Amino acid sequence: MSLEQWVRKAVWQMAGYTPGEQPRGHQSFVKLNTNENPYPPPKVVLDAIANEVDGLLRLYPEPSSLAVREAASRAYGVHPDQVLVGNGSDDLLTMIYRTFLEPGERVAYPDPTYTLYPALATLQGAEAVGVPWLEQGELPVEGLVATQAKVVIIARPNAPTGHVVSLDLVARLCRLTSGVVVLDEAYGDFATDAGWPLLSRFPNLIIIRTLSKSMCLAGIRLGLGFMPKEMAFQMHKVRDSYNVDRLAQAAAVAALNHLDAYRPIIDAIVQEREKVILALRQRGFQVMDSQANFVLATVPNGRRSGHQWLEELKKEGILVRYFGSDPRLSDKLRITIGTPEQMERLLDAVDGLLQDNT
């Protein structure tokens, strides 16, 4: 027998998800490629983690992340038993696929969106169906319902576009679909509204959040899932027994207990986002309105392709994200919103390249 005979065919044929580049010695780069927060976590959060670095690390963490669920309960007004904690929101997505999707069953999502959704379908042996966004990026409710998918996922704000769909249409989808609806609010804190009011109204709705973006803790890996209690009970069975470590739990409790400390950080990013959108438009980029901590910018007509912009910005020490394998995105760059200083460096580099273009 050989490796090819041991490995599942679906896995063998996969290329695997390629995360954005994490260069060693990244301090010298302006890193605008993986939607991290440019600001460090508040001191109260770092202190809470440091405080947990002691001999008790010899002991397993609380299996269900109870203290995190209680903190999330206080922060968001839900019951602790409605909360499921994951090793990042990717872990929650994996748990969702493993809880609901038999081989051959369907997962649907408006497209283009987060490329992990189809990748996880392949792993689970499920069928992934992308339904194009309607004009103006509105939610294709009827198209999604027509797929008869067991699971429908909506990223809100969406990646890589940054736009949001109306919550009324999300509610309509929850009513009409015969499946489970996942509202992926990884970037929700940067938007003007969120799905909380829908949570108690629909027995088939799951909301996902993460500490990686607005909470400045991508290095910690912690995601939060919100859903009816009975559903959370089922999903716990699929969870690795000790999926979230002690330090991540401590970080999450501190962050959720101090949401006020994040307000200035989130406000600064939102404010900077609006300035950058205008500045890029002035320079000939088409930029979609965004409610996330990134923007999707179509490069100006000219001699440089999207890929060339990526490469030349990198030469200038600036990393952005490029999704060249999708023809709908091949003339676009996804740019994370950094500090004002970082965005000034981006715009200076853009100006330099545009001059060089003439």
Add this chain to the structure above:
Amino acid sequence: MSLEQWVRKAVWQMAGYTPGEQPRGHQSFVKLNTNENPYPPPKVVLDAIANEVDGLLRLYPEPSSLAVREAASRAYGVHPDQVLVGNGSDDLLTMIYRTFLEPGERVAYPDPTYTLYPALATLQGAEAVGVPWLEQGELPVEGLVATQAKVVIIARPNAPTGHVVSLDLVARLCRLTSGVVVLDEAYGDFATDAGWPLLSRFPNLIIIRTLSKSMCLAGIRLGLGFMPKEMAFQMHKVRDSYNVDRLAQAAAVAALNHLDAYRPIIDAIVQEREKVILALRQRGFQVMDSQANFVLATVPNGRRSGHQWLEELKKEGILVRYFGSDPRLSDKLRITIGTPEQMERLLDAVDGLLQDNT
């Protein structure tokens, strides 16, 4: 539609794996129920973690845990590309199932063993086949080969028995089976030998290790898988992109760079284990020889059942593990080896209960 129609049948019917109790305020208990290390991690490891608690936590970790793979390479004499890092070894087991097992395919293991092996099979829609240990706990090579399993798992030392099979028989299994062999060495550092010499000999062998037991870092969640490079390449596709956080990576690098700091800890546990085995035998328990950091003890004939021993020891402030749902184990307790002081408290409690028995 209702929840029962959304949830996969296999999940709906599962009870879910029950981890050993992690009581809040556990400091007042002598905790001998989840095979944690009674000693804190070495200072050099705690310092390395603390050193990483800074603003860079806003950034994602290196996706493939490269620094950990390099440290493991130096520690164990393998190539970094032979190493796969998991969020605990349970994460590695999940990745193994998802890489190799199609629905309906078989995973086999000598039985009784770690109860997660069949639980993960259920989740993956695979068939779990337990093959009874031979006399004296030797490996049932022919029985395992006859299952035609795609994956065969051997815990060495085994849980909950603590015994080891001969490496010659493991090698024989690797030669004869048409599937992949997983040697789960979660407790390997407490044994007199390990599977390293087999690794380069067989293209179908995976060795799993964890930092949870000998390395005093159960609270951190980090597992190591060792296998041929080509196999690791396939398994990376199944891995969550950022499955191991920054602090866990820092902890693992420090631990692997300072294996010498663990020698006194491991020696103390092994020495205490041998003393406890004798002491329990003197008190009428039947205790199997163990090469792990726990022992499996059959309770003395008398008026107390295994479950009653569990409960009465708990009243005395001592937590041990009991697997009552398996009739082969219902008269047995699995007792983690703690510090000499903790084991004295255990033996005092046992003496008290035995007197009370007469």
